[in-house]
Amino acid sequence: xxxxxxxxxxxxxPKWEEITALFKTRSAFRPHKFWxxxxxxxxxxxxxxxxxxxxxxxSLGQILDTLPNRDVKALRTFAAxxxxxxxxxFRVTMVTNITVPVGFLAILHQxxxxxxxxxxxxFYEKELLFMSVLGIVIVTLVIGIxxxxxxxxxxxxxxxxxxxxxAAERGIYFGLEDMEELSLT
Numbered sequence: 635x636x637x638x639x640x641x642x643x644x645x646x647x648p649k650w651e652e653i654t655a656l657f658k659t660r661s662a663f664r665p666h667k668f669w670x671x672x673x674x675x676x677x678x679x680x681x682x683x684x685x686x687x688x689x690x691x692x693s694l695g696q697i698l699d700t701l702p703n704r705d706v707k708a709l710r711t712f713a714a715x716x717x718x719x720x721x722x723x724f725r726v727t728m729v730t731n732i733t734v735p736v737g738f739l740a741i742l743h744q745x746x747x748x749x750x751x752x753x754x755x756x757f758y759e760k761e762l763l764f765m766s767v768l769g770i771v772i773v774t775l776v777i778g779i780x781x782x783x784x785x786x787x788x789x790x791x792x793x794x795x796x797x798x799x800x801a802a803e804r805g806i807y808f809g810l811e812d813m814e815e816l817s818l819t
Contacts, residue, residue: 646705650712653697656690657793662785682799691796698800706801710808713794720790727783731776 685691698706743750754765798808 646708646712649697649701649705650709653694653709653793654716656693657789659782659785659789661690662788685792685795686799688792690792694793694796695800698797703801703804703806706797706804706806707808710794710797710801710806713790713797717787717790717794720787724783724787727779731780735772735776 686695698709701709739750742753746753801808
């Protein structure tokens with residue numbers, strides 16, 4: 635009688651949690667060499683070298699080095715799904731941060747007797763400090779949420795890209811194994 639196969643996906647959950655713990659969202663807010671690259675090092679021509687030199691990338695490589703190829707492939711699937719989920723969350727956040735305020739302003743404009751401009755101007759004359767502080771708080775909140783969503787997406791993309799690079803170095807390719815057979819000659 636054959637022994638049942640080990641359920642790889644369930645056994646890799648602790649490894650996946652260990653990997654995601656390396657890529658904290660707040661660390662995405664620390665730009666490397668800010669003076670040279672601005673907000674992101676992804677603009678430099680040596681993107682892969684810079685990506686692979688991070689502390690998280692080195693730790694991820696050490697984890698993946700201990701695993702057999704099939705587990706690396708399985709974790710790559712985890713990383714792909716994680717990145718897709720982060721991308722959807724980013725899109726929803728961006729659409730919401732644009733649509734809700736614009737929709738609110740459009741409705742407010744329609745409900746105001748003389749339009750939104752007149753309403754803001756009348757409020758602004760009476761409550762200059764309140765309107766200024768409220769505007770700053772709202773803009774700061776929207777920018778903060780957008781940056782958090784971008785950082786989360788960036789971390790998910792890094793995990794996926796680093797897992798793919800590590801796998802490629804080991805000769806594990808995803809969907810490209812038969813590439814030589816697909817040549818146009």
